[in-house]
């Protein structure tokens with residue numbers, strides 16, 4: 001693992017690392033924020049943050065304004081990249097922003113030419129936590145959150161492996177990807193087949209199937225330009241009712257899809273995770 005940069009922030013450290021990923025078969029970059037006093041004697045829990053389309057590990061750390069409160073709470077934050085990268089990594093032939101580089105959708109691709117490198121589900125659920133937990137002063141208590149494509153990723157990861165996460169939250173998630181243009185395009189390419197076969201990567205479908213005790217918090221802007229066509233949070237709410245799962249969906253009039261929205265409500269999400277992680 002190679003350190004790319006290190007900056008002191010709010011008494012802790014923000015570091016970016018490059019490492020060779022076995023599952024993605026390429027170099028991957030991730031960022032970690034370690035709060036002050038995190039040490040082998042006093043390890044801290046981790047919030048994983050999955051970003052949206054076009055993002056890298058940098059967007060959340062630079063724009064969300066999360067580090068000050070994370071420092072005070074004693075919470076580490078890990079932000080992976082949104083796809084594999086490199087000259088030999090397949091990309092959308094037309095260079096579209098919603099498929100290929102920057103658009104891994106947190107799935108394990110099964111179709112050519114994607115399956116060689118696009119194994120983002122295994123990367124964020126297994127390889128990255130293993131690396132983080134062996135290299136940094138953190139516990140194995142994990143929470144997960146994300147935005148848009150990453151909100152979809154966070155929900156799917158936590159609903160598929162609820163025993164591995166204490167809590168899950170999402171900002172503006174793609175809540176029903178099998179029924180929207182972004183999800184249809186990405187899943188047809190990465191997974192092939194028909195929409196019925198993609199149900200394991202659809203948070204609304206997973207949530208309807210069983211009752212979860214996992215705490216779930218969703219934040220959505222009412223003036224989000226992608227709300228009706230791509231995001232569909234009402235489907236997620238409907239699924240939660242179907243399975244009698246407790247889910248809080250907060251709608252905020254006037255807020256859009258940007259990091260201005262995330263920065264406005266990130267404190268509430270950090271406190272939500274901190275309370276379930278026993279930090280409050």
Ligand SMILES: N[C@@H](CCC(=O)N[C@@H](CS)C(=O)NCC(=O)O)C(=O)O
Nearest residue numbers: 052053054055059097148149258259
């Ligand atoms: N129309 C946008 C769609 C991409 C977009 O809105 N990305 C969101 C996530 S879905 C984002 O977080 N962008 C990066 C940022 O705002 O820092 C584009 O072409 O860049």
